[in-house]
Amino acid sequence: MHLSGAEIVVECLKEQGVDTVFGYPGGAILNVYDALYKHQDEITHILTSHEQGAAHAADGYARSTGKIGVCLATSGPGATNLVTGIATAYMDSIPMVAITCNVTLPLLGKDSFQEVDITGITQPITKHNYIVKDIKELATVIRKSFRIAKSGRPGPVLIDITKDVTSNKTEYKPVKIDPILPDPEAVSAEELQVALEMIKKAKRPYVFVGGGAVLADASEEVRSFVKLLDAPVCDSLMGKGAFPGTDELYTGMLGMHGTKTSNFGVSECDLLIVLGARFSDRVTGNAKKFAHHAKILQFDVDPAEMDKNIMINAGVTGDLKESLKKMNEILSQQDHKEWIDRIMGYKSAYPMRYPQEGLTGPYIIEEIYRQTKGEAVISTEVGQHQMWAAQYYKYTKPRTLLTSGGLGTMGYGLGAAIGAKCGNPDKVVVNIAGDGCLRMNMNELATAARYQIPVIEVVINNHVLGMVRQWQDLFYEKRYSQTVLNDAVDFVKMAEAMGAVGIRAESRESFAKAFAKALTLGKPVLIDCQIDSDDKVWPMVSPGSSISEAFDASDLEEDEQ
Structure with missing residues (x-):
């Protein structure tokens, strides 16, 4: 077959069994998007609201399915917007292939419009990366990239392709891809x-x-x-x-x-x-x-x-x-x-304990566990809510908690939830967020609404940057520098404006009712849960201390007496 580089990209994705990709188009990658248009019955493309959301969605797809996640972006800012998502995947050893396109070969290295050295930028945060300047190397590079991403210790691989390579033509021969199996010897x-x-x-x-x-x-x-x-x-x-x-x-x-x-x-x-x-x-x-x-x-x-x-x-x-x-x-x-x-x-x-009255983060997590019978895929942002999700939901199967552990990326969870739901349409997918994190990725709620991807966004809203404020409370003499989020943002109205369902919960009863409703709607739902600003994650180990010195609220009370 005599194919263009863009068509070769799509054929290689099909070789690898890729059924879903996440991305955002632009001038340099336009040929690839044109080829995808012709194969939309074979590869589903999810247009995210931001390239970072695409990277996190590919990551969540990979974590929840065990397959390789794929994201696409154009040159310049499109490519650099993937960087945080690539770094997130790298720190947690997640198999992902990011495909970007760059300016044409004659314009490379001349500070051309929307040109950036994305392979140089991502070298420290990828398992390997490539820039393809010759169409004859394209199929081989893509096949190598998928094998590298999945074999041994997994990780992200980036492929940057000059635009002229996507328009040039060469002979393409399909290849049967063998599964990557560990060597017992x-x-x-x-x-x-x-x-x-x-x-x-x-x-x-x-x-x-x-x-x-x-x-x-x-x-x-x-x-x-x-x-x-x-x-x-x-x-x-x-x-x-x-x-x-x-x-x-x-x-x-x-x-x-x-x-x-x-x-x-x-x-x-x-x-x-x-x-x-x-x-x-x-x-x-x-x-x-x-x-x-x-x-x-x-x-x-x-x-x-x-x-x-x-x-x-x-x-x-x-x-x-x-x-x-x-x-x-x-x-x-x-x-x-x-x-x-x-x-x-x-x-x-030393059981895990929390106040048994009022709406709290731990109660919310336990209620989600009860209503989903422990069968949901849980994604999280980063902060107090992330720790509560780790502590109070009983995970009985692998690939059911998707969270940024190594990089600690605020804004990870909603994109990851979208990717997980695309990869696991029959599973309940819930993203646990804080109000600070939601501000970093709330645009992806529009993505979920556009495709009617029924993820449930549970916002544990304490009107502060909870984990940072906890440290300020314990170690910085309550100097709450830039951690109070006391403004007029209404997340319920925001969710409705983006095409999702918004519900506010201010009590245990109202949250239980709201979550039960969310499970039945088949639509993206945001539940804004109002909790106290002073709620903390316990136990805790002070920085520089031994883990044997873990303490909780009762220990602090004893020390004060």
Whole structure:
């Protein structure tokens, strides 16, 4: 077939099984959009309100489906508007391909209209990137990009294509794309044997599950491993759902806003087994004091993560699903009843608590969990509401919490929810937002309304930048510098103006009624939930402190007495 570069782009997307893309057109990428128009019955294009929304939608599509997300943008500001979304995906190892187009080859490097070196800009935040100046290389580059994005440790890849390449023609030959499968032989038998000996010697093992377990689709292997090991389990924000939050051995999240049970238990264990986590500073607290009684055994696909943030005693490198399959074959049933009883004692002594009157963030999350029976896909923005969503919704399956963990991107969640709903049309998709975050992406509510994508936007509205204000309250002597959002924005009217349904909730009863209604409407709905400005996320670990020093409101009250 003799095709233009733009047609080759579309054919390569079809080769990869891409059914949905997110983007925004412009002059440099116009040829690609013209080719997409001719294939709109095969590839659905979602026109977002902003390119950043397109990147987040591709990210949410990828996180929730396990497929590669795809976003498109034109040159210059179109391409740079993708940068935050690409960086978000990079920090959380999300497979995504971003396709941008640039000015024609003769104009490249001459400060031409809407020209920018997007490959130079994105080099630090992509797994790999390309600029295609020769049409004969185009199909090969696209195929390589999809393989790179998905293989090993996943991540975003950017392809920049000069406009003349999209209009030039060359011979195109379709290729059958083989699935990307992990190599079981890549897992070292010697490393597994060392790990096995450490596990057998442990008296107080603890399992810490990270986002790598979700990305590797290793949840079944994780569950089997935990049962054989007979040990308590905690997780990171990114690891939610890889081990069910309803299991009796589960003790909650670890780290700055983790449970006291998990923080105390990890601080007292003699072996910490880390499954696909990178020891973020939000998890470890003071790194010098982290799990200081324990030997550390790390399983990870990326050898660069070994000894990066925390020095470990041994590691198993390779795909986590394959590593655990092999470990489960050689691990005999362990028994740690005394240790588990001790941790369960902590679990009884330090339950997650919040005020049982009035509308609060934790109540809202628990009511969403109750009404969705734990079966929803939850996306979040970043802040207090994000932590409440992590603490109070019981995730029993992987790929059901979509949140910006590494970069902490305010404005991520609504785009991600749209992408998730496009990829999972039969699932309830709820975005948990704060009022500060909503201001950064409220334009994407128009996207949901345009396509009648029935996402539910729950705004936990405290009229402040809640997490920053919490820090100001605790560590800056209540100097609320630029964190009060006391203005006249009416989110309900805004939602209605954009074509969505808007509902305000000021009590527990009104929220329960509003959410139940939202589940039945089949339309995008925004629920504006009015909560107190002083509500806080508990427990908490002060910056620079050990996670064993986690405290909550009751601890502060005792200190003041």
